[in-house]
Amino acid sequence: MTEVTTEKSCKSEWKKLLLLAFVGLPIAMLGAIASYGLIVRLLQIFLIGLPGA
Numbered sequence: 001m002t003e004v005t006t007e008k009s010c011k012s013e014w015k016k017l018l019l020l021a022f023v024g025l026p027i028a029m030l031g032a033i034a035s036y037g038l039i040v041r042l043l044q045i046f047l048i049g050l051p052g053a
Contacts (some may be wrong), residue, residue: 044050
Protein backbone atom coordinates (compact mmCIF):
# COMPACT_ATOMS: atom_id res chain seq x y z
CA MET A 1 0.00 0.00 0.00
CA THR A 2 2.77 2.45 0.81
CA GLU A 3 4.55 1.75 -2.48
CA VAL A 4 1.50 2.78 -4.51
CA THR A 5 1.03 5.94 -2.47
CA THR A 6 4.72 6.81 -2.78
CA GLU A 7 4.65 6.23 -6.53
CA LYS A 8 1.63 8.50 -6.98
CA SER A 9 3.23 11.11 -4.74
CA CYS A 10 6.45 10.95 -6.76
CA LYS A 11 4.58 11.41 -10.05
CA SER A 12 2.64 14.30 -8.58
CA GLU A 13 5.84 15.98 -7.41
CA TRP A 14 7.41 15.60 -10.87
CA LYS A 15 4.35 17.19 -12.48
CA LYS A 16 4.52 20.09 -10.04
CA LEU A 17 8.24 20.53 -10.68
CA LEU A 18 7.81 20.53 -14.46
CA LEU A 19 4.89 22.94 -14.24
CA LEU A 20 6.94 25.30 -12.10
CA ALA A 21 10.03 25.00 -14.31
CA PHE A 22 8.31 25.49 -17.67
CA VAL A 23 5.40 27.79 -16.77
CA GLY A 24 5.96 29.53 -13.46
CA LEU A 25 9.61 30.42 -13.84
CA PRO A 26 9.35 31.98 -17.34
CA ILE A 27 6.36 34.06 -16.24
CA ALA A 28 8.27 35.25 -13.17
CA MET A 29 11.32 36.13 -15.29
CA LEU A 30 9.21 38.08 -17.79
CA GLY A 31 7.67 40.02 -14.93
CA ALA A 32 11.08 40.77 -13.41
CA ILE A 33 12.57 41.91 -16.73
CA ALA A 34 9.54 44.05 -17.57
CA SER A 35 9.55 45.73 -14.16
CA TYR A 36 13.30 46.40 -14.40
CA GLY A 37 12.83 47.96 -17.85
CA LEU A 38 9.97 50.10 -16.57
CA ILE A 39 12.04 51.33 -13.62
CA VAL A 40 14.99 52.20 -15.87
CA ARG A 41 12.75 54.02 -18.37
CA LEU A 42 11.02 56.03 -15.63
CA LEU A 43 14.38 56.97 -14.12
CA GLN A 44 15.56 58.14 -17.53
CA ILE A 45 12.45 60.22 -18.09
CA PHE A 46 12.23 61.87 -14.68
CA LEU A 47 15.73 61.92 -13.16
CA ILE A 48 18.65 61.02 -15.39
CA GLY A 49 17.55 62.19 -18.83
CA LEU A 50 17.13 60.24 -22.01
CA PRO A 51 20.28 58.84 -23.60
CA GLY A 52 21.62 60.92 -26.46
CA ALA A 53 19.64 64.00 -25.47
